């Protein structure tokens with residue numbers, strides 16, 4: 001294996017923080033604030049959930065820049081140079097986390113809680129961005145009457161559910177032409193972060209609801225406050241153009257005439273869960289967790305230095321392991337891995353990536369071209385170190401490794 005270190009210069013020239021650019025753009029969330037750029041990565045793969053069939057295609061994958069801007073008025077963060085036209089959300093999109101027992105347990109308990117708390121048995125649900133339809137099926141299996149799912153990446157053959165006859169899927173991007181659809185609940189999980197004009201999106205959702213004032217909105221998406229605090233740069237990637245905190249999400253809901261029924265952080269503090277309904281008088285007082293503007297502004301100001309320190313420490317640690325001939329793999333072939341590898345400019349420091357999702361095996365990571373393999377392959381490979389892309393899976397991964405009689409060092413990001 002070659003031991004090249006020249007990736008360092010690659011990553012140096014591709015990253016800048018505290019950009020003193022004069023460019024300004026209006027916040028797409030509150031539609032009044034002016035965004036300030038604070039983090040920039042050049043030429044990252046435009047997709048990080050779309051794995052490639054060959055190494056060549058992975059290496060030649062289209063790239064674009066990411067420039068994160070912060071809106072001091074509403075606390076929203078977004079990629080100000082996001083180009084939605086490069087995306088190909090299609091059937092090849094392997095975004096499903098449904099193969100992880102940890103994630104499945106979380107989704108199941110969330111569905112259970114929502115159904116109980118909001119008395120959803122016998123009601124109908126519309127899920128915007130339903131992915132492969134697992135969560136929608138779960139809601140109906142747990143007692144909801146029927147569900148409509150919208151997602152261009154839905155694959156009919158992949159859904160195996162006893163309630164299939166009560167589910168309907170539309171393979172498309174949600175938009176104006178879907179405002180005639182009617183349901184008691186509008187659910188939207190891990191989707192809003194992929195949408196750039198967030199205010200426009202909520203306007204469309206509001207039109208879909210129309211005068212059905214008892215409609216319930218249930219959303220779930222990543223929390224960026226933790227990403228900023230921990231300088232978790234692997235959680236910043238091209239598909240995610242919109243980054244919310246509890247406060248900026250609440251402000252978006254309120255701007256479009258929704259009251260809040262809940263606003264929580266779940267999944268080890270990684271995800272925001274929000275429930276809302278059309279407001280009758282707009283008179284609901286803000287919740288305590290909405291007052292986060294000063295905290296977010298401080299976290300944004302501190303991010304560049306935190307990021308630089310963390311990036312340098314990972315690079316020197318990985319280069320050291322490489323120089324010692326250590327065998328290093330990454331666990332998790334999703335967006336976090338792609339962003340981690342791309343932002344650090346890694347090449348031979350990582351031997352390959354493993355993932356428990358069998359649909360990813362034999363494919364390649366866009367940008368870097370690392371192979372994605374079955375964790376079973378680790379039996380023979382006997383890694384010295386496993387870099388775990390999500391600490392929430394630590395126990396699950398440790399057990400799997402132990403069952404293969406492997407005891408590598410596990411470094412969780």
Ligand SMILES: [Zn+2]
Pocket residue numbers: 027028029030031032033071072073074075076
């Ligand atoms: Zn704003």
